[in-house]
Amino acid sequence: MMTPLVLWLTLIYIGLLTFAIRLSFITIFGRREIPSFLQSTLRFVPVAVLSAIIFPALFLYGNKLDLSVSNTRLLAGILAAIVAWRTKNVLSTIVVGMVVLWLLQVFVK
Amino acid sequence: MITRHSEFLNGIKAELPILMGVVPFGLIYGVAARSAGIPPLAGQSMSFIVFAGSAQFVTAQLIGAGVPAGIIILTGFIVNLRHALYSASLAPYLKRLNIRWRMLLAYLLTDEAYAVAITHYQKPGDISRKHWYFLGAGLALWSTWQASTAIGIVLGNQLPASWSLDFALPLTFIALVVPNLKDRAGTAAAATAGIVAILTAGLPYKLGLIVATFAGISIGIFLESMKSKRTMVLKGEDGAGQIRSIVETPVGCPGATTIEHTDKEGK
Numbered sequence: 413m414m415t416p417l418v419l420w421l422t423l424i425y426i427g428l429l430t431f432a433i434r435l436s437f438i439t440i441f442g443r444r445e446i447p448s449f450l451q452s453t454l455r456f457v458p459v460a461v462l463s464a465i466i467f468p469a470l471f472l473y474g475n476k477l478d479l480s481v482s483n484t485r486l487l488a489g490i491l492a493a494i495v496a497w498r499t500k501n502v503l504s505t506i507v508v509g510m511v512v513l514w515l516l517q518v519f520v521k
Numbered sequence: 522m523i524t525r526h527s528e529f530l531n532g533i534k535a536e537l538p539i540l541m542g543v544v545p546f547g548l549i550y551g552v553a554a555r556s557a558g559i560p561p562l563a564g565q566s567m568s569f570i571v572f573a574g575s576a577q578f579v580t581a582q583l584i585g586a587g588v589p590a591g592i593i594i595l596t597g598f599i600v601n602l603r604h605a606l607y608s609a610s611l612a613p614y615l616k617r618l619n620i621r622w623r624m625l626l627a628y629l630l631t632d633e634a635y636a637v638a639i640t641h642y643q644k645p646g647d648i649s650r651k652h653w654y655f656l657g658a659g660l661a662l663w664s665t666w667q668a669s670t671a672i673g674i675v676l677g678n679q680l681p682a683s684w685s686l687d688f689a690l691p692l693t694f695i696a697l698v699v700p701n702l703k704d705r706a707g708t709a710a711a712a713t714a715g716i717v718a719i720l721t722a723g724l725p726y727k728l729g730l731i732v733a734t735f736a737g738i739s740i741g742i743f744l745e746s747m748k749s750k751r752t753m754v755l756k757g758e759d760g761a762g763q764i765r766s767i768v769e770t771p772v773g774c775p776g777a778t779t780i781e782h783t784d785k786e787g788k
Contacts, residue, residue, distance in 0.1 A: 413558045414590060420563065422590045426580060426597035427570035433601055435627035437608035438615050446609050452745055453738065458603040458632075459707055460714040460737030462694040464730050465575060467715030468722050469691035475722055485688060492692050496699035502636075505696035506542040506689060513688055 482520050488513035523646075525653045532657025535637045542696070543574070543633060543662060544669045545689035550578050551673015552680055553687070557585025561674050568670040572663065573631060576600045577670075578690060579730070588726045599731050607635040614642045618652055626652065629659030632697055706748065710741030 414422070437446060470489040471477055478486070492509030499505070547568075554564035559581060567577050576597045583593045607630055615623055638655040642648060673680070680686060702708045714737025721729030 413587065414584065416560075416563075418590050419559070419584065420566075422580075422584070422593055423563065423567050423570050425594045426576065426601075427567075427572075429594070429598045430571055430573055430576065430601045430604065431628060433598075434604045434608050434630040435624065436605055437612040438623050438627050438630075439620070446612070451609060453742060454603075454606040454609060456707065456710040456738045456741035457606055457734070459698055459701060459711040460734045460741070461600055461603050461730075462575075462698045463711040463715040463737060464718035464733035465579075466691045466694050466698065467718050468729075469688075471719050472722055477719065485685075485691075488688070489691060489695060492695050493699050496696045500700040501538075502693065502696040503538040503541050505699075506545075506692045509692040509695070510545075510685075510688065513685055517683070517685070 484513055484516035484520055487516060523650060525650050528650045528653035529657040532637070532641070532654035532659075533661040535641065535654075536633070536658040536661040539633045539637065540661065540665045542689060542693045543665050545686045546574055546578075546693060547666050547669025548673035548676070548680065549686040549689060550574065550581065551670045551675070552677060553578060553585075554581045554670075555674055555677040557581045559584055564674050565667075565671055568667055571597070572628065572666065573601050573604075574666070575632075575690070575694070579727070583727060586727070592726045592728070596727065596730060599734055603632075604630060604635075607632075607639075610639060611635070611642070614648060615652065622652060626655055626659065629656070629663060631659075631662060634659040634662050636697070706741045706744040709744055710737040713737045713740040 466489070470486045471479070471483075473483060473485075481487075488509050491512050492505050495501075495508045496505040550568075551564065554567070554577075555561070559567075564581070567580065571577055571580070579600055580593055580597050583596060608627065611626075611630070615626060618626070634655065637658040638651075641654050642651055698711060702711060714733045717736040718729055718733035721732050723729075724732065
């Protein structure tokens, strides 16, 4: 565990960087066109970061690949993805994913 | 005429369904912060200072794992870099606002507030008061986030692990990503990042997240550049009819959550 000073500085740095990122284009490029190269690069950032968080949460169990039927999170995640694809609705996706996970946990155990 | 007041209230209303996913996410962040050994005050301050769910969650995990501060800051930066896209896409709509408004809205610019705000800005109609809608959505999310992370921190480990509340995080992200996989380059970027993240899960300091993100972005840019070459070739040979089959039109759906400002330009 880091010292309290380092901990607080870490939080403040991340906070300032996050704020700077969010403010960046709203302020700097407010009156100018955003370079198209930058725009096409940024386009892939959300899907890449979020997928890099989603996949391990579904496929890994204790840092090991688990493709078995007993991987309840993978099954619930796939069903949730189908719901997201068909409905484009955040709430339905979360509700279906959680309920399926709970049901599977009951049956698999 | 639509007043500031009604814009503000409509913004709050539009945000409500998303809050259902934010509450469990906030709770589980609080629990994660406590179990990572972060003192309650610092844990709650992170919600205030950083105000970004996924970055806070990853930061808490890294602090708990004893990762050096420099790498934690770098990871937090990479995870939040996607907000630059949101900033870019909202910039044209906010350029007439003064700096105080811009700073306030920038602070409130999260995945969930962006999704609701951009959908509203893209609808036809007078935009002169739409920043109140953004403010309503942003503040609804902000207050829900502060309250739910505070409850999570207080409850700590009293929330049973069998509830699997941590699963609300990947589910929220699935809901944000899947509807945005509109073309081959984007889908390939997502799949590459995901697979590389699995392969690099064993790397120290969770560096796999950064490696996977860069791999995904590189594949996306590569396929995009291939496609624009191909489109140019076809334009020369066959005319516009062929191009339409390659360039997929973004699906606009009212009420849908889009994390990107559609990619209609430049394709």
